[in-house]
Amino acid sequence: MPIALPAHKALLLGGVPSWVLDPGVVPLIDMDFRRALYFGLTPSGLTCTRASQGTDLLPTSASGASFNTYANLIPRISPGVGLIPEESRTNNLLNSTVPITQTTASLGAATYTLWVNGSGTATPSAGTATITGAAAASQGSPNTFTVTVAGTVVITVAGSLSAFQLETGSFPTSLIVTAGVTANRAQDAIMLPSALFASFAQGSVCLEWGGPLGYGPITGTRNNRDVFCARQDGNNQIRLCVADANAASSPPQGVRSVGGTGVALTATNPVVAATTYKMAMSWDAVGTRAAFTSSLKSGLATDSTALGGINPTAGIRLGSNPGGGEEVNEILRRFTYWPSSLPGAALQALVAS
Amino acid sequence: MIDHLMTFASEAAAKADAVVGTYVGGDGSWRGDICIPNVAVTVTATGQPFDSSWRIVIAKPTQDAALSALSSCHLVTDRDAAAAGQSFILQSVLSTAQLAALTLSPVFAGSNYPFGNPS
Numbered sequence: 119m120p121i122a123l124p125a126h127k128a129l130l131l132g133g134v135p136s137w138v139l140d141p142g143v144v145p146l147i148d149m150d151f152r153r154a155l156y157f158g159l160t161p162s163g164l165t166c167t168r169a170s171q172g173t174d175l176l177p178t179s180a181s182g183a184s185f186n187t188y189a190n191l192i193p194r195i196s197p198g199v200g201l202i203p204e205e206s207r208t209n210n211l212l213n214s215t216v217p218i219t220q221t222t223a224s225l226g227a228a229t230y231t232l233w234v235n236g237s238g239t240a241t242p243s244a245g246t247a248t249i250t251g252a253a254a255a256s257q258g259s260p261n262t263f264t265v266t267v268a269g270t271v272v273i274t275v276a277g278s279l280s281a282f283q284l285e286t287g288s289f290p291t292s293l294i295v296t297a298g299v300t301a302n303r304a305q306d307a308i309m310l311p312s313a314l315f316a317s318f319a320q321g322s323v324c325l326e327w328g329g330p331l332g333y334g335p336i337t338g339t340r341n342n343r344d345v346f347c348a349r350q351d352g353n354n355q356i357r358l359c360v361a362d363a364n365a366a367s368s369p370p371q372g373v374r375s376v377g378g379t380g381v382a383l384t385a386t387n388p389v390v391a392a393t394t395y396k397m398a399m400s401w402d403a404v405g406t407r408a409a410f411t412s413s414l415k416s417g418l419a420t421d422s423t424a425l426g427g428i429n430p431t432a433g434i435r436l437g438s439n440p441g442g443g444e445e446v447n448e449i450l451r452r453f454t455y456w457p458s459s460l461p462g463a464a465l466q467a468l469v470a471s
Numbered sequence: 472m473i474d475h476l477m478t479f480a481s482e483a484a485a486k487a488d489a490v491v492g493t494y495v496g497g498d499g500s501w502r503g504d505i506c507i508p509n510v511a512v513t514v515t516a517t518g519q520p521f522d523s524s525w526r527i528v529i530a531k532p533t534q535d536a537a538l539s540a541l542s543s544c545h546l547v548t549d550r551d552a553a554a555a556g557q558s559f560i561l562q563s564v565l566s567t568a569q570l571a572a573l574t575l576s577p578v579f580a581g582s583n584y585p586f587g588n589p590s
Contacts (some may be wrong), residue, residue, distance in 0.1 A: 157532040167504040169472055169530035171581030188472050190581065195583075206503035223511070223518075223576070304530070305503030352497065372476045432497075442496020443503065 139324060139454045143465040147455040151201040152329070158314075158455075164436075165309040166193040168305070172303050173201060175281060176449075177233045177290035177333040180200070182280050185293065193308055194292075199331055200452075202292060203306040203437025205445040209294035210284040217279040221245050222271045229272075233260035233290040238277020242284075245270030255282075260290045282426065289336045291447060305445060310434040318348065318428050320402035320437055320459040324468045325358060326452040327395050333448055334391025335434065342444040343389075346453070348430035349440045356398045356428055359444065360389060373391065381408060381419040388414050394451070396469040401425035402459035404471045409465040418462040473561065474579065475529045476539045476546035482508065482525050488579060490537050494529055499534045505530045507577060515574045534561060546570075 134140065138148045138157050147158040174196035175185035188194045194202040201346045210222050210230075217240065227248055234240045239254040239361040242261065247269030249313075255261040265271065273284060281293050294303045315321070327346045335341065349355040362382070378411070390413070399408040405422040433440035437450055460468075479485040485508075486492050494502050499506045507528045513553040529538060530550075540545055545564045553559035563570065570586045578584060 169505045170579035187581075190579075206507075208507075209580075223513075287583075294580050294581070297583075299574060301580040302507045302577040303580045304505060304507075307504035407526070438496075442498035443500055444498070 137326040139468065141460060141468055143456055143458060143460065143464075145454045145456045146318070147356065149451070149454070150452045151195050152199060152451040154195070154197065157212070159311070161193055161195055163314075164193050164309050165311070166191055167306045167307040167309070168192075170302060170304040172202070172204075172306070173293045173295060175235060175293035176202075176331050176333075177260060177292075178258070178333065179235060181236055192308065196449075196454070199449055200327075200329065200458065201436065203308050203445060203450060204291045204300060204303070204447050205438075205443065206305045207285045207287065207291050207294060207369070208300055208302045208310065209296050210286075210300050211273060211282055212295040212296055212298060212300070214294065215281050216281040217275050219275045220273055222273065222284065224269055225265050225271055226268050227265050227290050228286050229262060229264050230284055231260050231262045231287055231290045231409075232273065232284045233248060233282070234279050235281040235293070236277070238275060238279045240279065240282050241274045241276070242270075243272045243274065247271050248357035262288055262345040289447070290319050290331065296399065305438065305443075307438060308436045309440075310436060312430065312434055315348070315455075315457075316413065317402075317423075317457065318390040318430060320400070320457070321356075322400035322458065322460040322465070323358065324396065324452075324454045324465075326448065327450045328389070328392075328444065329398075329449055330392050330396045330453055331449060332389075332392055332394070334393075335387045335449055337387050342447065344435070344437065344439045344444045345446050345447045345448075346436060347439045347444075347460070348428065348434040349383045349432040350428050352441060354397070354428050356401055356425060356430070356437075357439075358399055358448075360414070379441040381415060381421075383410070385417050386414060389448075396466045398460075400456075400459040400461075400465060401451055403457055407462040407465060408463070409469045410468055418466055420462065472532060472550045472579070473502075473534045474546075474548050474550055474582075475531065475535060475544055476548075476575070477527050477529060477538065477541070477543045478526065478545045479526070479543055480522045485525060485527055485543075488541070488543065488585065490541055491527070491529070496527055501527065507579065511574075512574055513574045514577075520572055527560045528579070546587065548584065550582055550584075551578065561564065561585070
């Protein structure tokens with residue numbers, strides 16, 4: 119009679135690959151999106167509810183770079199780059215991969231970002247709108263401007279561009295391909311299978327994000343950037359996030375858990391472009407402990423609030439919050455999960471490696 | 472994907488709707504993974520708004536019976552059928568001729584609806 123093994127035990131029968139992150143305890147899941155190496159869970163085990171196509175041409179991609187297009191509901195795992203979880207955005211420009219000078223439809227009063235890929239420039243100017251902060255956008259140098267009175271904006275193209283995008287927001291996101299009408303890329307909303315997380319009485323996670331094509335600082339009103347979040351409700355969640363520019367009364371935070379407990383980070387706006395970050399956290403009935411890449415925060419952050427009672431009924435997400443929004447808008451390079459609580463020293467070693 | 476175009480007098484009315492209001496997340500904003508709020512419907516020939524209504528598109532893998540049954544549901548379309556050049560209008564309060572004269576924007580990236588596309 120065959121012996122039924124739990125899924126994660128069965129996966130170990132073939133041995134543990136040498137690349138798996140193993141601080142003396144073999145993880146249940148190790149997903150290295152950048153290198154396309156998977157242990158315990160493959161991308162097909164992720165749920166992505168993005169209701170639109172998406173691409174992996176980033177504002178930081180090289181001039182003239184080719185890009186992949188991902189169908190609805192498919193996680194965007196860019197070869198050699200990583201997983202791309204972003205918020206919903208609309209490209210207000212038509213025929214975005216064949217850039218020519220054009221006038222937008224009426225844009226509402228808001229902050230907009232214009233970015234290009236290629237050797238030319240795109241420059242916004244007022245049509246019927248009133249705008250401030252307009253300047254030429256060029257490869258690697260987006261222009262963020264403000265429409266103070268709604269109306270049309272003229273985008274003038276010079277030189278040779280491969281793509282361009284004008285989106286609402288204070289920072290650029292990945293390319294949204296448009297044709298004859300404006301188009302929306304929906305939020306990626308990437309969910310881990312809750313069945314693999316049978317118990318949240320204790321556990322540990324380590325995440326690596328950013329990297330050479332990392333976007334860098336993001337400011338604005340929606341400023342919590344969730345790298346990982348397992349949520350029961352607003353006051354009960356296991357969460358690693360960066361809050362770049364939280365309310366003045368609240369310090370920038372690196373982790374939130376029960377009751378919104380936070381860890382003050384080193385700098386007010388600590389995320390830098392083209393930089394790799396690591397965050398690791400463990401939890402159990404005693405409390406939590408977290409370690410970060412030293413530029414975010416040095417040392418070990420501890421909290422004696424027990425997390426053992428959390429039941430992530432609202433979902434477990436990579437790159438956003440199951441409660442809505444708070445997208446990381448960055449590249450997730452690697453996610454590792456242990457169903458046991460790693461000691462603080464092991465977490466510090468993970469983020470230092 | 473099936474796109475449901477919902478029409479209300481205002482965004483507040485949409486959020487107050489017992490069915491459509493469930494697509495608002497815990498942060499008070501519309502679910503970004505399947506919703507496009509503030510969709511504009513304009514008369515293609517003039518570029519002027521079709522009316523003063525407030526609209527949202529909600530995409531689902533299959534046609535949603537609860538959404539489709541609402542009087543606020545003005546159009547239901549099959550995005551994949553449209554991309555394949557097949558009949559794609561599942562439900563509409565407007566005639567095909569009326570739809571052909573209108574532009575709906577933005578659409579979900581990857582859509583290829585023939586109506587209202589001026590290119």
